[in-house]
Amino acid sequence: MKYDYVIVGSGLFGAVFAHEMTKKGKKCLVLEKREHIGGNIYTESTSNINVHKYGAHIFHTNDKDIWDYVNQFVSFNNYINSPVAIYKDELYNLPFNMNTFSKLWGIKKPSEAKEIIEEQIKNSGITEPTNLEEQAIKMVGIDIYEKLIKGYTKKQWGREPKKLPAFIIKRLPLRFTYDNNYFNDKYQGIPEGGYTLLIEKLLDNVDLKLSVDFLDDIEKYESMGNKIVYTGPIDALFDYKLGMLEYRGLRFESMEMNSENFQGNAVVNYTEEHIEYTRIIEHKHFESVNTDTTIITKEYPSEWKLGDERYYPVNDAKNQDLYNKYRKLAGEKKNYILGGRLAEYKYYDMHIVIRSALNAVRKEV
């Protein structure tokens, strides 16, 4: 059978596109090279706990249409992300807010916190930041930088913050209220039953083949559809002929523990440089699961090499320039639609990916 669309990848972009087109009577085939659907939002149920296998995922958006869209398929709980950070055995609330400032300096009033931060920024003498360290200090002062940003950033990027460009940190929000809700968005939550259920619902009536790599036999798969929707890495589509786009990698170390509650929170950051992981995720707290055991995951940033999972694109000038060249090549493939985080070489939050897939559908019909 000839499909209207062969969709490469069963992540959010591919699944939303496939769902919408199938609803419109188009024949779609989804090819997925992994053994499971869902791309990086995949959750796996272990001992009744939904484990976020590719990193913690919290759905948040201000876009009511997108919120209503996902809620047609699954119910979302009222999880609010309130991570904490540990530095030298002291615990600090995130994002940086009055709870954090009170713990740092023993103060209670917003005016006192503002005064301390402004004084520290002034004393730093930084006017034109030339690197990430200076940029951060100019935004939040020395104490917050030293305790909560420096070590974490160094681990995350594998480089001294002084050697990283200033543009990486564009904004460091400071909140002068006692509010630990990490996101400012109106809608927030976790799908009850995990993200895999959301993707299952999206792909309900769609033909799907798992463990199939489109790039292993491009001609064969191209001939199966009138159009190809490609959500894989853009450089791989062209066999890396112009060079390889760089990513920052992650390594996850998970363990089940004979404890009902290990850390009392879903996300705990470790901001000291000598602790190799950046955070510990305790998955059961995303859905308030009541079980005798718990599953935690330590997250270690790593150098990325070909063959590793791609996590964070390195959007510096060199990589962006290379991406633009690949994008130009992709423009010549007239029956292709490229979308999602890998084909667009972009860090994309989930609600933005959904919006982008819906836009691609609209453009098609």
Ligand code: FDA
């Ligand atoms: P995704 O990578 O999910 O899907 C692409 C699919 O294509 C994969 O399944 C892949 O196997 C498949 N594929 C690739 N090449 C193929 C080939 N040749 N043949 C067949 N299949 C192929 N967002 C948010 O809103 N809140 C959050 O809390 C987080 N947290 C978060 C943590 C971390 C560590 C990261 C890196 C990212 C987040 N995100 C997030 C972002 C979120 O992960 C992202 O928006 C979606 O996964 C993007 O979905 P895509 O479909 O674009 O890509």
